[in-house]
Amino acid sequence: MWTFFHKLGSPRHFYRISGRLLPWLGWLTALLMAGGLYGGLVLAPPDYQQGESYRIIFIHVPSAWMSLFVYVVMAAAGAIGLVWHMKLADVVAAASAPIGASFTFLALVTGSLWGKPMWGTYWVWDARLTSELVLLFLYFGVIGLHAAIDDKRTASRAAAVLALVGVVNIPIIHYSVEWWSTLHQGPTVTKIDAPSIHVSMLVPLVTMALAFKLYYATVLLMRARTEVLERERASAWVRELARGT
Amino acid sequence: MNDRAQNHSLGHAFLVLLKRDLLLAVRNRGELANPLLFYFIVATLFPLGVTSDPQTLATMAAGVLWIAALLATLLSLDNLFRSDFDDGSLELIMLSPYPSTVLVLAKVLAHWLVTGLPLLLATPLLAVLMAVPDDARGTLWLTLALGTPVLSLVGAIGVALTVGLRRGGALLSLLILPLYVPVLIFGANAVGASAAGLPVTGQLYMLSAFLILALSLAPLATAAALRISID
Numbered sequence: 001m002w003t004f005f006h007k008l009g010s011p012r013h014f015y016r017i018s019g020r021l022l023p024w025l026g027w028l029t030a031l032l033m034a035g036g037l038y039g040g041l042v043l044a045p046p047d048y049q050q051g052e053s054y055r056i057i058f059i060h061v062p063s064a065w066m067s068l069f070v071y072v073v074m075a076a077a078g079a080i081g082l083v084w085h086m087k088l089a090d091v092v093a094a095a096s097a098p099i100g101a102s103f104t105f106l107a108l109v110t111g112s113l114w115g116k117p118m119w120g121t122y123w124v125w126d127a128r129l130t131s132e133l134v135l136l137f138l139y140f141g142v143i144g145l146h147a148a149i150d151d152k153r154t155a156s157r158a159a160a161v162l163a164l165v166g167v168v169n170i171p172i173i174h175y176s177v178e179w180w181s182t183l184h185q186g187p188t189v190t191k192i193d194a195p196s197i198h199v200s201m202l203v204p205l206v207t208m209a210l211a212f213k214l215y216y217a218t219v220l221l222m223r224a225r226t227e228v229l230e231r232e233r234a235s236a237w238v239r240e241l242a243r244g245t
Numbered sequence: 246m247n248d249r250a251q252n253h254s255l256g257h258a259f260l261v262l263l264k265r266d267l268l269l270a271v272r273n274r275g276e277l278a279n280p281l282l283f284y285f286i287v288a289t290l291f292p293l294g295v296t297s298d299p300q301t302l303a304t305m306a307a308g309v310l311w312i313a314a315l316l317a318t319l320l321s322l323d324n325l326f327r328s329d330f331d332d333g334s335l336e337l338i339m340l341s342p343y344p345s346t347v348l349v350l351a352k353v354l355a356h357w358l359v360t361g362l363p364l365l366l367a368t369p370l371l372a373v374l375m376a377v378p379d380d381a382r383g384t385l386w387l388t389l390a391l392g393t394p395v396l397s398l399v400g401a402i403g404v405a406l407t408v409g410l411r412r413g414g415a416l417l418s419l420l421i422l423p424l425y426v427p428v429l430i431f432g433a434n435a436v437g438a439s440a441a442g443l444p445v446t447g448q449l450y451m452l453s454a455f456l457i458l459a460l461s462l463a464p465l466a467t468a469a470a471l472r473i474s475i476d
Binding site for chain 2: 082134137138140141144145148149154157158161162164165166168169172173176177179
């Protein structure tokens with residue numbers, strides 16, 4: 001068990017294992033996403049209040065969840081890289097930042113498109129929207145720091161410190177903004193005992209959430225593989241690979 | 246013997262560094278005035294750019310003064326570690342046997358004393374110029390007194406991360422301004438609430454909590470970031 005993890009920690013084995021894993025993950029993602037979209041756009045009944053326009057929820061909510069999830073993964077990977085000097089953790093953190101930023105952007109755009117028919121406006125300075133926007137800025141900060149420092153190793157460590165500072169700050173930002181003003185509807189799914197969403201909508205939503213997670217895993221592996229090759233370009237195994245042997 | 250031991254204590258190192266930084270700031274009087282002038286000028290632009298009507302001014306004065314103070318702090322932050330980094334003394338400070346978090350705290354305190362404190366002293370005057378209601382002036386001052394140290398402490402993290410970069414300025418604002426959001430919200434909100442005659446103890450407690458949190462955690466992050474930037 002542990003040897004497997006140690007092996008995974010070495011860039012070379014990671015490259016090999018992830019290469020074998022990628023097609024499976026990719027197909028599973030495509031399957032789940034197709035199923036979730038079909039369930040959400042075709043099978044699920046229209047909402048009694050919002051009509052058909054609520055269907056954007058199947059994109060909006062999973063990407064909003066992912067925007068936070070990816071940040072936590074990025075910060076955790078950064079912390080691991082910072083403490084145990086694990087190369088692969090640095091790679092995962094670096095590869096996660098742009099993906100997380102795009103999920104955040106997607107959540108903002110779909111939310112704004114949803115807001116127009118529902119609230120009558122594309123944007124309001126509401127708590128969740130504002131904290132999501134701040135989250136996007138935090139992502140941009142991490143990406144900017146990565147881009148600004150030439151040495152990849154230093155860049156990863158600096159970005160990890162920033163991501164960790166962000167993790168402490170995200171709840172504070174979230175609650176201070178929430179306290180400041182609230183228009184966004186309350187959570188409907190996380191009330192475990194009695195979700196206020198019907199099963200016919202909940203199933204596609206959960207499927208989409210799962211599909212988004214797998215999509216993240218797939219894209220993360222792809223980005224991490226490229227990142228590994230770039231960082232290890234001086235090592236023997238990458239040269240061997242490049243020579244096509 | 247006892248005297249010698251005392252001279253090598255942590256408190257002594259803290260005071261020596263604090264004194265050195267204050268002395269450096271005083272010798273550089275031109276730079277000392279910059280954040281303060283910036284604070285005044287930004288605040289002056291708002292009545293000119295938006296409206297000079299006292300009633301409208303009063304409603305936005307708190308936010309304007311808070312944002313001006315925030316930008317003035319941001320502007321001055323670059324000096325926090327830059328010159329020490331350039332002449333190599335930052336490396337020596339980090340190599341010293343004392344815990345770097347405490348030394349970082351000394352530097353941040355010195356920064357606040359030369360930028361935050363002048364802003365605080367100038368605020369009553371600007372509050373009159375910006376037509377802040379009489380009842381809210383005390384609150385404005387209190388929130389800034391609690392908030393500006395947080396701005397310096399949190400800002401130090403960003404400066405420590407970007408000190409090794411040649412064009413750190415724009416990146417610095419991207420890194421730090423999102424982190425300033427909670428302080429700005431509670432600071433400006435408290436002033437608005439007290440102008441409306443509402444109690445503001447909640448906001449003041451929150452700002453105090455931010456200050457304590459920043460005091461205990463920010464130096465750790467700053468020291469870690471400096472160690473990364475130096476090697």
